Amino acid sequence: MESIKRGLVNFGKGFGIWIILLLFNTRSGESDVNGIKIILDVILAVILTGNYRKGKYMAMLVAILTTVITFLPLQAGWEILLLLGITVLGWILLKVSPEDVHENQMTGQEYYESEAVDNNQLVTSWKSRNWLNPFESYAYSPDAGVSVCKGIIRRTYSTIPTMTTRAKIHQSIWQRLFGFCDVSFQNNYTGQQFGEEILMNIRFKSARKLMQMLP
Incomplete structure (x- = not known):
């Protein structure tokens, strides 16, 4: 499918x-x-x-x-x-x-860097993008957390901590049809959404990979 x-x-x-x-x-x-x-x-x-x-x-x-x-x-x-x-x-x-x-092979701006650990692949970094907005990209690493970059001429950068939050995947009907989803973050202690940053319209498979990487 x-x-x-x-x-x-x-x-x-x-x-x-x-x-x-x-x-x-x-x-x-x-x-x-x-x-x-x-x-x-x-x-x-x-x-x-x-x-x-x-x-x-x-x-x-x-x-x-x-x-x-x-x-x-x-x-x-x-x-x-x-x-x-x-x-x-x-x-x-x-x-x-x-x-x-x-250099020549592209993966739609979704990138996974891994290293071998006891014959298992441990993913250590992740990149994706908003497929409906080419000027919005996302990245994750254990040290920096989830980073959000928006804009082309004037840009904004923000970071979502992953040690005190948990991710949640949302899918509308049309997103399920095309394999996209949104990812929001909730505070572990209050259960409220953390800030206003949401990873918009990323591939569902990429979102699942991010969920596996988060602590």
């Missing part, structure tokens, strides 16, 4: 990215050029929803360049040549980039 939800989420993300690309790099009256762009946008959307970091960077570069070309007053023939040239350039840059498995 989890794999089906993940597939639906990835499909929704890919379809949304494809629609956005179409809005920015197609224009009326150029059926030949638009046909090429539609195919190219499908490829870019697939790459951007994948787990290959360098591939995402190259896809974003190609998407930006094709958008710039769309706004230039070029004839259809020249625009097609530039599109092909940009696509080939992106492929060459991707091929010549050094291969680093740890």
